[in-house]
Amino acid sequence: MSARTTDFVRQATGARQAEREQVIQTLWSGYGEIVRYRLQGADQPTVILKHVVFPDAMDHPRGWSNDRSHQRKVRSYQVEMAWYRDWAGLCNPVSRVPHCLATGTIGDEHLLLLEDLDAAGFARRKDHLTRAEAQHCLHWLARFHARFLGHAPKGLWPEGSYWHLATRPDEWAAIEDPAIRAAAPALDAALTSARHRTLVHGDAKVANFCFTPGTDAVAAVDFQYAGGGCGMRDVAYFLGSCLDEREQEAWEAELLEVYFAALGEALYAQGKGDVAGAVEREWRALFPVAQADFYRFLVGWMPDHWKVHDYSRRTALAVIHRIQEEGGSDTGPGSIAGPISGSSPSSSATSSQ
Incomplete structure (x- = not known):
């Protein structure tokens, strides 16, 4: 060839x-x-x-x-x-x-x-980010999500991201903790039934961002899992990929504020300011759900992965405990469970196969 x-x-x-x-x-x-x-x-x-x-x-x-x-x-x-x-x-x-x-x-x-993004000035790659560098990537994600809010993912994955439940029945079956396994359909239902959907990058890890020499501007690559969904899939996955456990716990609240401020600004700039408040309210509630859902994937796929740590475990189990209290658990990845508090039902979500 x-x-x-x-x-x-x-x-x-x-x-x-x-x-x-x-x-x-x-x-x-x-x-x-x-x-x-x-x-x-x-x-x-x-x-x-x-x-x-x-x-x-x-x-x-x-x-x-x-x-x-x-x-x-x-x-x-x-x-x-x-x-x-x-x-x-x-x-x-x-x-x-x-x-x-x-x-x-x-x-x-x-x-x-x-x-060639290197020739265009985006020649730096990182495997760990400072707080300022993480903010630049979150600005990129916020503007991307604002740009495509409400777009149907024609030609892309109906449900973006490489790790969501419909694409991972084998990893779901391998989860050892029965509570996490039982909660998986409810986690997935809360995210896929979000009322406010956009296009997600689908694999928004730090390795897929390219930086200028001063790391004050970023570009993104690798869109194999781009598709429809809640923007929190990207944000939760990104923060878990670029920060260690201590940094994630210490900086997470501040970085979420950075993301939502940039999202609101971008929505207003694009004439979508009328929904900015509703999008933020829904997605803030779904952020810990997205964290828990990615944790669910990891413990089935590779339970000794470095992203499986005490903070990610505590965050996930708190959400799962809430599901149990609300009676939202079920028995398999093909089940349909009611949304967790903070999410809104929608008939537009379709899972990729």
Whole structure:
């Protein structure tokens, strides 16, 4: 495929020559690679090619290798191509994403040609954030959520995020604590039935944000799990990914204020100020639910993960205790449970498979 992919890059950019320069990273479970190409005779010096190649044998690094996992990944790459083709251009400059130069499919392989964010000034990557850096990412998320509030996720996951319950029955079955397992449908129902829905990034971890040298501006990448949902899925997941336990407990309330202030400002700027108060009230109530739901996923998927700690456990169990008191637990991931206090029912939520 080397000559064919090089031709794809050259033709899409109008370059006289396209030279494969370096592999930036291999994709999860051996599903391809992300490569930088250097160009001659084009408008830009370099571009990024995300080249998806489905393996003959599945090899999940955590052991979750089955057809359900494979089909989820196949769908995720289709969603990402749809995101860049149909949605990325609608993002405001304050929620920066790579410009899509071309998409293509050759047989079972997917090609996604993107702007090189390093060349655009977003060359820094982080695995842990200061409070100020976390605030910049929360500004990005707030503006992204405001931009797409009320949009139906056409071509994307009906319910965004890679870890929500409908996509993870195997991990649900592996949960050892019966109370967490029983509460899972109620947690999921509260989030999926939120009245105020937007597009979520779906994998808003710190590794998917790119920073300028002064870390005062950020861009986001990796939209395989973009789709509809409550913005708290992104916020709860992000805070858990970029802060250690001590920082999360100490800074969480302040960082939530930063997010909601930015969300309100963005909603007013986009002519959606009439719903700003209602969105904030609902989503504030759902933030601990999203935290508990992600904890539910982790203890089934990888219970010794570093994100499973005393604070995340206490937060999750407090929500689960409330579910038990309200009688909202059930027996399986296919069940429909009533929403937790603070959420509002809606018929628009559809789970991805």
